[in-house]
Amino acid sequence: MTEASVAQLGAEMAAGRLTARALAQEHLDRIEALDRGGPRLRSIIELNPDALTLADELDAERAANGPRGPLHGVPVLLKDNIATGDAMATTAGSLALDGVVAARDARLVARLRDAGVVILAKTNLSEWANIRSTRSTSGWSARGGLTRNPHVLDRNPSGSSSGTAVAIAAGLAAVGVGTETDGSIVSPSSINGIVGLKPTVGLVSGDGIVPISHSQDTAGPMTRTVADAAALLGAIAEADHDYASSLDPKRLAGARIGAVRPAAEGRHPEVDGILERSLDALRAGGAVVEEVELELGEALGEAELDVLLHELRAGLERWLAEFAPQAPVATLADVIAWNRRHAADEMPWFGQELFERAQALGGLDEPRYLDALATCRRLSREEGIDAVLAAGELDALVSVTAGPAWLTDVVHGDRESGSFSTPAAVAGYPHLTVPAGFIHGLPVGLSFVGPAWSEQLLLDLGCAFEQATGARRPPAFAATASQ
Numbered sequence: 001m002t003e004a005s006v007a008q009l010g011a012e013m014a015a016g017r018l019t020a021r022a023l024a025q026e027h028l029d030r031i032e033a034l035d036r037g038g039p040r041l042r043s044i045i046e047l048n049p050d051a052l053t054l055a056d057e058l059d060a061e062r063a064a065n066g067p068r069g070p071l072h073g074v075p076v077l078l079k080d081n082i083a084t085g086d087a088m089a090t091t092a093g094s095l096a097l098d099g100v101v102a103a104r105d106a107r108l109v110a111r112l113r114d115a116g117v118v119i120l121a122k123t124n125l126s127e128w129a130n131i132r133s134t135r136s137t138s139g140w141s142a143r144g145g146l147t148r149n150p151h152v153l154d155r156n157p158s159g160s161s162s163g164t165a166v167a168i169a170a171g172l173a174a175v176g177v178g179t180e181t182d183g184s185i186v187s188p189s190s191i192n193g194i195v196g197l198k199p200t201v202g203l204v205s206g207d208g209i210v211p212i213s214h215s216q217d218t219a220g221p222m223t224r225t226v227a228d229a230a231a232l233l234g235a236i237a238e239a240d241h242d243y244a245s246s247l248d249p250k251r252l253a254g255a256r257i258g259a260v261r262p263a264a265e266g267r268h269p270e271v272d273g274i275l276e277r278s279l280d281a282l283r284a285g286g287a288v289v290e291e292v293e294l295e296l297g298e299a300l301g302e303a304e305l306d307v308l309l310h311e312l313r314a315g316l317e318r319w320l321a322e323f324a325p326q327a328p329v330a331t332l333a334d335v336i337a338w339n340r341r342h343a344a345d346e347m348p349w350f351g352q353e354l355f356e357r358a359q360a361l362g363g364l365d366e367p368r369y370l371d372a373l374a375t376c377r378r379l380s381r382e383e384g385i386d387a388v389l390a391a392g393e394l395d396a397l398v399s400v401t402a403g404p405a406w407l408t409d410v411v412h413g414d415r416e417s418g419s420f421s422t423p424a425a426v427a428g429y430p431h432l433t434v435p436a437g438f439i440h441g442l443p444v445g446l447s448f449v450g451p452a453w454s455e456q457l458l459l460d461l462g463c464a465f466e467q468a469t470g471a472r473r474p475p476a477f478a479a480t481a482s483q
Contacts, residue, residue: 131354138188144163254288339352
């Protein structure tokens with residue numbers, strides 16, 4: 001059942017042909033075969049020792065009272081920067097927090113438990129969600145090692161939700177939760193050939209997530225189908241809305257969509273072909289598609305980094321105080337010093353210059369921060385996404401999410417091939433990516449971006465696109481792209 005959807009799993013359990021325990025065990029066996037052995041994906045950073053006990057309890061509850069909902073007994077993975085008040089540590093991939101168990105569940109985890117899921121494991125990530133260094137290698141953490149792209153093993157899985165993307169693509173659990181500040185859900189989802197949804201900031205509680213930026217951080221679903229993303233969003237969102245039952249793939253008919261062509265610099269030539277075929281599929285479904293421009297300029301990138309670095313220190317220190325008071329580090333300065341003392345293990349490939357820059361900055365009342373925050377909101381919203389949508393009377397924007405995966409190179413760091421993540425990330429608006437095609441065996445996704453709180457619309461459009469194209473396929477675990 002490692003390729004089954006949430007609805008299929010629920011139907012099998014309702015019919016008595018499957019139990020939560022059998023399902024959890026099947027996925028644990030697959031983790032052993034593919035993550036620990038075989039291609040050694042290294043997407044799982046820690047197994048939940050209580051997973052089978054939880055599954056047994058949920059099976060007994062189903063027998064006595066029926067299911068709590070569509071996710072009852074379904075195995076779920078959580079990125080290792082989401083606090084769980086159980087036997088598993090919450091470390092953001094850092095050895096500084098190795099073995100540190102969070103004081104309590106993050107709010108989204110409590111909601112998942114209420115929905116009746118089996119939290120199977122924590123996933124590896126780009127350490128500290130990729131905010132430590134400009135030369136980092138996505139998918140690497142000192143605690144978890146290097147995660148591998150399951151489609152082509154020498155290619156990078158992207159980050160920072162690398163482990164969740166890889167594990168869901170490889171069928172190591174039914175669904176997973178990642179987090180994003182800028183690109184960390186949608187980019188690894190695109191590059192590993194799955195569905196990823198970055199919700200509007202605030203729709204999912206940020207409580208308990210090891211933070212970078214309260215302005216941009218959010219958790220979101222990472223799944224193999226749009227319907228599964230809708231089901232998972234319904235469980236973790238603060239809004240009382242059933243996204244899965246409300247899915248309407250016919251909503252594509254008459255939708256007005258603006259197509260944003262990726263920047264030419266660094267773009268693979270076959271990306272254009274995937275975009276054109278995707279736009280044809282949208283038009284065939286009845287959408288009106290117009291090419292538009294979304295020019296944000298270098299000023300947005302500079303202002304965004306300023307905001308992230310200013311917000312990092314205060315947010316991290318609040319999280320450590322509330323969720324990890326027993327940790328050997330209590331401040332960003334402590335983390336920096338700890339990394340220096342343990343440099344051989346923590347910094348064998350790249351340093352912590354972004355941490356050091358953040359430590360040197362002032363507080364959140366500083367004019368430099370307030371100006372940068374205002375610039376981000378103006379350029380990404382009023383003069384960015386909002387302006388383009390209004391000018392064309394558009395419902396949503398689409399573009400290629402990211403180029404194909406690059407070769408992993410821990411010496412030089414990442415070599416990204418373009419991304420459409422920043423506009424929605426900085427604006428705090430929703431962003432859905434859906435598998436759209438392959439370039440030499442490497443997945444590429446199509447992005448759907450809309451205004452704040454337009455998750456249902458994006459899921460509808462993405463579901464229609466998914467049904468029309470059927471672009472996703474399971475990974476081949478090829479050694480190189482030449483195979």
